[in-house]
Amino acid sequence: MDRIKVKLALQAEPTGQEIESRGWVRTKRESKQGFGFLELNDGSCLSNLQIVVDASVVPDGEALLKQITTGTSIGVQGKLVASPAKGQKVELQATRIWIYGLADGKTYPLQKKGHSFEFLREIAHLRPRTNSFGAMARVRNALCAAIHEFFQSRGFLYIHTPIITTSDCEGAGQMFRVTTLDVAKLPRVARSNSPLPPGEGASADDIDWSQDFFGKPASLTVSGQLEVETFACATGDCYTFGPTFRAENSNTARHLAEFWMVEPEMPFFELVDNMGLAETFIRTILQQVLDRCAEDMAFFNERIDKTVLATLRNIIDHDFIRLPYTEAITILESCGQAFEFPVKWGIDLQSEHERFLTEQHFKQPVILFDYPRTLKPFYMWCNDDGKTVRAMDVLVPRVGEIIGGSQREDRYDVLVERLKECHLNPDDYWWYLDLRRYGSVPHAGFGLGLERALLLLTGMANIRDVIAFPRTPKNADF
Ligand code: 4AD
Numbered sequence: 444m445d446r447i448k449v450k451l452a453l454q455a456e457p458t459g460q461e462i463e464s465r466g467w468v469r470t471k472r473e474s475k476q477g478f479g480f481l482e483l484n485d486g487s488c489l490s491n492l493q494i495v496v497d498a499s500v501v502p503d504g505e506a507l508l509k510q511i512t513t514g515t516s517i518g519v520q521g522k523l524v525a526s527p528a529k530g531q532k533v534e535l536q537a538t539r540i541w542i543y544g545l546a547d548g549k550t551y552p553l554q555k556k557g558h559s560f561e562f563l564r565e566i567a568h569l570r571p572r573t574n575s576f577g578a579m580a581r582v583r584n585a586l587c588a589a590i591h592e593f594f595q596s597r598g599f600l601y602i603h604t605p606i607i608t609t610s611d612c613e614g615a616g617q618m619f620r621v622t623t624l625d626v627a628k629l630p631r632v633a634r635s636n637s638p639l640p641p642g643e644g645a646s647a648d649d650i651d652w653s654q655d656f657f658g659k660p661a662s663l664t665v666s667g668q669l670e671v672e673t674f675a676c677a678t679g680d681c682y683t684f685g686p687t688f689r690a691e692n693s694n695t696a697r698h699l700a701e702f703w704m705v706e707p708e709m710p711f712f713e714l715v716d717n718m719g720l721a722e723t724f725i726r727t728i729l730q731q732v733l734d735r736c737a738e739d740m741a742f743f744n745e746r747i748d749k750t751v752l753a754t755l756r757n758i759i760d761h762d763f764i765r766l767p768y769t770e771a772i773t774i775l776e777s778c779g780q781a782f783e784f785p786v787k788w789g790i791d792l793q794s795e796h797e798r799f800l801t802e803q804h805f806k807q808p809v810i811l812f813d814y815p816r817t818l819k820p821f822y823m824w825c826n827d828d829g830k831t832v833r834a835m836d837v838l839v840p841r842v843g844e845i846i847g848g849s850q851r852e853d854r855y856d857v858l859v860e861r862l863k864e865c866h867l868n869p870d871d872y873w874w875y876l877d878l879r880r881y882g883s884v885p886h887a888g889f890g891l892g893l894e895r896a897l898l899l900l901t902g903m904a905n906i907r908d909v910i911a912f913p914r915t916p917k918n919a920d921f
């Protein structure tokens with residue numbers, strides 16, 4: 444008999460048809476001698492399939508019921524019938540049951556009671572078996588599919604940009620070094636005045652990188668933007684979508700050392716076009732997930748955060764506010780709110796400022812734009828005022844910054860000056876500058892952090908709980 448997934452079994456009309464299902468037992472209830480109920484889950488949906496076990500019908504029924512505990516993997520054949528219990532249309536009256544793997548009730552950590560997210564992080568290999576993480580995995584999957592569909596349906600090319608790179612896109616120096624050198628004996632450039640014997644107290648400047656695998660310092664990418672610009676300026680609208688890495692030592696509930704980012708890049712786009720696309724993008728993908736994951740989303744609203752669905756509805760149904768950075772500063776200065784970090788023109792907005800604007804002042808998403816140039820990376824278009832660049836950040840309630848983007852500087856001379864201003868060597872960016880030497884066009888793009896979007900969607904409070912295996916400072920165990 445072919446295996447039917449629980450999701451399909453639950454949707455089927457109960458006509459007494461014979462079916463077979465397989466999965467993991469969530470709970471067992473024995474009502475009287477030789478009679479029991481199993482809740483079977485196979486991850487295809489949140490709900491379980493109720494299995495009714497009558498030991499006088501199922502061969503070895505009594506012995507099987509004894510052996511089966513929470514976590515046991517089983518196969519069941521039986522008749523799909525209407526269920527008398529409320530809250531479920533169907534149940535499976537078992538005629539045959541077999542065990543794939545037992546789960547010792549004395550040691551299996553996921554017993555029926557609810558577990559804290561902190562505890563579940565310590566058993567990241569088993570937490571996919573919980574309701575929350577099953578739902579998270581399905582929502583994450585639906586979100587990725589919605590992202591691809593959004594761009595594919597608009598004719599964007601999906602470009603794979605490199606994970607290993609020798610340029611620092613965000614210019615913040617928060618990169619993980621990739622090397623095959625034996626760090627215990629890093630080769631030194633010969634220096635007559637070096638006070639240290641080889642292998643001790645190395646500084647990056649002392650190391651002879653020509654002996655390394657790539658012949659120069661290489662790192663894990665912080666963003667695929669620079670590389671994807673080469674395609675935007677050739678084959679047109681495109682996006683890159685993959686893992687990105689940041690060695691920020693920020694141990695917050697909103698930062699990961701390894702996160703996924705989708706970065707569209709569009710030629711003949713200026714900042715206003717970029718804002719428009721970002722807004723349509725967010726609303727479209729949120730709506731898609733609501734449509735496709737109704738059961739999981741209802742679970743998050745019920746069990747994780749009761750405001751999730753209302754917040755999403757509000758975002759989807761209303762225009763985003765567009766506000767220049769300078770006006771945001773005026774609002775923050777005159778709002779009468781006491782902030783931990785004092786506000787004045789030129790500061791990098793902190794999470795508390797961003798959340799005040801989007802959660803309390805406007806109560807809807809805000810796109811802040813035209814930031815001070817001192818705060819932003821070298822590649823952003825310099826405004827005529829000499830003070831600001833065409834940057835944009837999309838801020839949403841509960842999360843703060845969910846998207847960062849900009850119009851790119853497409854004027855060769857201005858870009859060379861900007862690189863120098865940012866203490867970067869234009870020679871290192873020769874290929875990026877070439878895009879401005881040959882057939883330069885206005886272009887723009889943005890990056891959406893997948894896990895930030897999932898915080899918004901699921902109501903989860905900690906970013907470590909919206910990715911299967913979170914990487915954070917001092918944590919990459921498994
Ligand atoms: O604002 P960011 O640094 O922008 C860029 O990387 C640009 N190159 C994007 C572009 O224009 N193509 O990062 C973009 C988004 C942030 O808004 C945030 O959602 C997410 O990436 N992000 C992080 N998410 C989790 N952990 C971190 N450490 C993150 N850093 C950024």
Ligand code: MG
Binds near residue numbers: 844
């Ligand atoms: Mg940013």
